[in-house]
């Protein structure tokens with residue numbers, strides 16, 4: 001429904017309609033938590049109206065569409081593409097839930113009597129909360145204030161904030177008794193059999209009394225009214241302790257943490273802990289004495305946060321750690337099997353410990369991942385051979401970096417967990433999409449004007465066309481994306497403009513030998529038709545079969561023709577930093593586009609391709625032009641790379657064997673853990689890696 005969002009009003013109406021339909025369909029079902037929900041919350045601070053929220057959510061959908069398009073171009077078939085479709089669904093769900101609420105709140109008055117505000121809040125609570133009963137009770141308690149006012153929403157919110165954030169709930173009855181967790185103030189007028197007072201440590205309880213920076217004590221005294229100052233604050237803290245201690249009928253436990261985990265240092269007990277000690281023994285100990293006594297008793301350290309005696313553990317974790325601590329110094333024959341219960345209690349831990357142990361062995365086994373094709377795995381992998389399904393080059397490049405990364409991404413189709421993008425930056429995929437959209441529009445316009453190739457004489461016209469293209473794209477996308485922070489948007493568009501103007505200058509001085517002919521020429525795409533996502537109209541839907549065996553699909557940024565000869569060359573534009581090598585061909589299997597796109601284009605068009613290149617079209621990439629002539633050696637190496645990857649799938653060796661430092665940048669690190677690279681370098685047999693190492697040695 002949101003494939004093309006050109007018309008602002010129509011698309012806003014569309015999201016609202018779709019949101020309403022979604023709301024009907026949702027019924028009482030729980031709202032699925034939208035991805036990056038926190039980011040949306042953060043954005044809500046800079047989005048100030050109901051209409052703007054609708055536009056922003058609409059913009060978010062458009063942003064995901066742009067990202068999906070960029071992925072189709074750079075990484076066709078990526079697992080992240082499906083994820084983006086799910087994200088669009090999630091935003092629709094969010095819209096269905098939130099927009100009616102936002103609209104309702106937008107209609108609230110600026111000021112109203114308390115009775116009106118209570119009506120508004122009472123109407124809001126059941127719509128926004130799954131269990132509104134407690135909130136409704138608080139609102140009912142405030143009904144006697146109804147005649148007061150008028151007050152603003154801000155004032156009403158301030159009155160409610162404390163009441164709603166400290167709302168009390170009676171714990172349900174249990175046969176072993178009940179635990180009431182509360183602040184000392186809530187213990188007034190109550191008594192309990194046993195009371196626990198935790199955290200009697202310096203700067204925890206009592207809190208350091210602080211002056212209110214908005215109204216310092218000196219000013220408070222001068223005002224002459226009864227405002228709290230430093231002495232009363234100290235008294236109030238003491239009162240908190242007295243309330244807590246006084247609530248205990250038979251027993252009182254006080255405790256303090258002995259270790260400050262954040263700073264890795266011992267904690268100092270508070271004066272109150274010393275007072276309690278004095279009440280118990282009749283003498284005030286020094287802080288060190290109390291600290292040492294506590295450390296002796298608990299023997300907990302930062303490295304082993306558990307008591308020496310497991311009978312004193314306060315939870316299951318402490319109990320297990322205390323058990324293990326006791327076994328460390330035992331001889332093997334006595335310790336063996338005594339912690340077995342931990343593995344039996346926790347299936348996940350059992351699997352984790354066993355996998356770690358087995359992965360540390362020299363031989364490659366199924367514990368490492370897929371390391372050999374047996375009778376069960378072979379027929380499954382057969383469907384993933386390079387002749388059985390189409391691959392993109394960005395997926396195949398991952399094999400050289402790490403076969404397991406290739407396996408997880410291209411075969412298992414696992415997608416990396418997403419980090420929250422900071423609001424102060426445009427998402428890299430969105431940026432890449434805008435960058436390439438402007439480049440393609442620029443080329444198409446100059447082609448229509450017969451102004452290609454760009455020459456030094458035509459540079460002024462080219463720069464003017466580029467500026468107009470950037471302006472038009474930026475205006476259209478600004479409307480559609482409704483960015484949260486204008487400054488971020490303008491900074492990013494400014495940076496794209498600077499990069500592209502320098503790029504135009506570079507291509508204008510490239511000699512004029514090559515004439516741009518095709519832009520975004522795609523092959524083997526499954527969706528939408530050639531023009532649907534800005535592809536070149538001569539793109540072909542079928543995949544290309546290289547060497548009669550290997551099926552590929554992808555999108556070539558730029559195809560140029562050599563003036564006079566008709567020979568072709570392929571360009572892959574890069575927007576990141578240059579990380580390649582001089583005189584490379586496939587860079588150890590990590591840069592396949594120049595050679596294999598050249599072979600694919602030649603195969604598809606029947607026209608000789610003489611060169612492939614990587615062009616770093618930004619300041620960050622230094623406008624490096626990495627040219628790779630399509631020599632017989634380059635052709636042979638390109639085919640060999642495909643053979644090696646295909647053989648690995650056939651033999652089923654797709655284990656974690658990362659290139660140097662690959663794990664540091666890998667999205668699947670949470671799957672493999674932090675030691676994969678070290679394990680392969682130190683313990684694992686190198687024999688099955690022969691093919692992979694050969695691939696990495698290729699120029």
Ligand code: SF4
Nearest residue numbers: 402656663666672676
């Ligand atoms: S974390 Fe390392 S071993 Fe695991 S898939 Fe990534 S690169 Fe390979």
